[in-house]
Amino acid sequence: MEYPIQNQSKRPPAAQTLSYAQSLRAIGQALEAFRLKAFELHKNGSEYILHVGISASAGKLKAITGKLSGRVDHFKIPITSSDIDRLDAEGRSRRRSASGGPTANLSLSLRVLGDFLDEERAVTFSISWAPHLVMVQYQTPNGNHRVRDFTTANIYDRAVHKLGVQMYLRRS
DSSP states (O other): OOOOOOOOOSSOOSOOSSOHHHHHHHHHHHHHTTTOSOEEEEEETTEEEEEEOTTSOHHHHHHHHHHTTSOOBTTEEEEOHHHHHHHHHHHHHHHHHOOSOOOSOHHHHHHHHHHHHHHTTOSEEEEEEOSSEEEEEEEOTTSOEEEEEEEHHHHHHHHHHHHHHHHHHHHO
16 A cells, blocks of 8 residues: 655655654564554654554554554554653663664664665655665655565565675774
């Protein structure tokens, strides 16, 4: 399903506390436990909106809204900046106690997409997630609308490459 991206002003959004990579990783960590096969995530203004499919069970939907802001409107779940800050803090705490390298998971994949959106300096965006294909629609600061498709395998390859380069540069 395709959702139009709202036109935004041609200037970047007000200062954010977290990058898209950090915000999307935090959201991904919260969503991993629910094993969603498909969803859409929209960023417009200061709030994210998560759209879950009608196939999501009522129990799963209630659990997701309980983990986030607690509100739901016809399978649309708003995710506020305070939700993201809380999820990011929880994720940092879990990562400190865990060991091991990156694995192919939703939080890593969303982090990579967030990094891509940060590099593109996206003003607003929409991510449509399906089991094997991810479509990202975004608007650049100059008002151009762009669409980029990824496979989940492409996203993981991009993550491994990026993390490998970062680890190499740290050693240098």
